[in-house]
Amino acid sequence: MATAVREQLAKAQRSAVHLEMRDSYMLDDPEFIAWQSGKRLDPAARESWWRSWLDVVVEATGRGVNMRRLRVISEPVTDYIRYEYDVTFPNVAAGEDVRWLPRSRTGDLLLPGLDGWVMDDKVVVLHHFTGNGQWAEGGMEVRHDPELAKRYLAAYDLAWERATPHAEYRPA
Incomplete structure (x- = not known):
C-alpha cells in the first residue's frame, strides 16, 4: 500500500503533508500487538527502531522536502493513538514535523473525509480504510x-496552526 506514497514522495521537490484522522488503524499489526504486550522502542538503540520508511523520510528531507504529519485524535486517546505517540520519535528523528490536534478543537474546521498526503501542492494520495481501520479495496x-490539493491544503493548514507539536503534546 505504501508504494504509492513512496513513489510520489520520491518525486516531491518542496513539500509533503500527511493528514491522519482515525483513532485506530490495522489493529492486527504485529508491532501494535507487541506494544500492547509491553514492547517499547529504546531511543538509544537506533538499530532496533529504524525502518525503511525512515530512509525515505531522510532522503526526501535531505533534498529539501518539508514533511509535515498531522494527527487529528479523540481524547481520551485510544490505545492505538497512545501506541502511535510512543513510536513517533523515530519519525521526528528522521525529519518529519509531527503535530497532534484533539478532535474537540476542530469543531469549526472543515476537514477532508479521507486521510491522505499532498505532495508539492498538486498531487493528492487519498487513503481508503474500512470501518475497522484495515485498508479498503483499492487502498490508495x-x-x-x-x-x-489546494482545497485539502487549505483545511490542513488551518488545522496545523492550532495543533500541538509532538515535543509538547501529552496524550490525554
Whole structure:
C-alpha cells in the first residue's frame, strides 16, 4: 500500500503533508500487538527502531522536502493513538514535523473525509480504510489534481496552526 506514497514522495521537490484522522488503524499489526504486550522502542538503540520508511523520510528531507504529519485524535486517546505517540520519535528523528490536534478543537474546521498526503501542492494520495481501520479495496488513490490539493491544503493548514507539536503534546 505504501508504494504509492513512496513513489510520489520520491518525486516531491518542496513539500509533503500527511493528514491522519482515525483513532485506530490495522489493529492486527504485529508491532501494535507487541506494544500492547509491553514492547517499547529504546531511543538509544537506533538499530532496533529504524525502518525503511525512515530512509525515505531522510532522503526526501535531505533534498529539501518539508514533511509535515498531522494527527487529528479523540481524547481520551485510544490505545492505538497512545501506541502511535510512543513510536513517533523515530519519525521526528528522521525529519518529519509531527503535530497532534484533539478532535474537540476542530469543531469549526472543515476537514477532508479521507486521510491522505499532498505532495508539492498538486498531487493528492487519498487513503481508503474500512470501518475497522484495515485498508479498503483499492487502498490508495493517486490524484494529480492541483485544485483538490489546494482545497485539502487549505483545511490542513488551518488545522496545523492550532495543533500541538509532538515535543509538547501529552496524550490525554
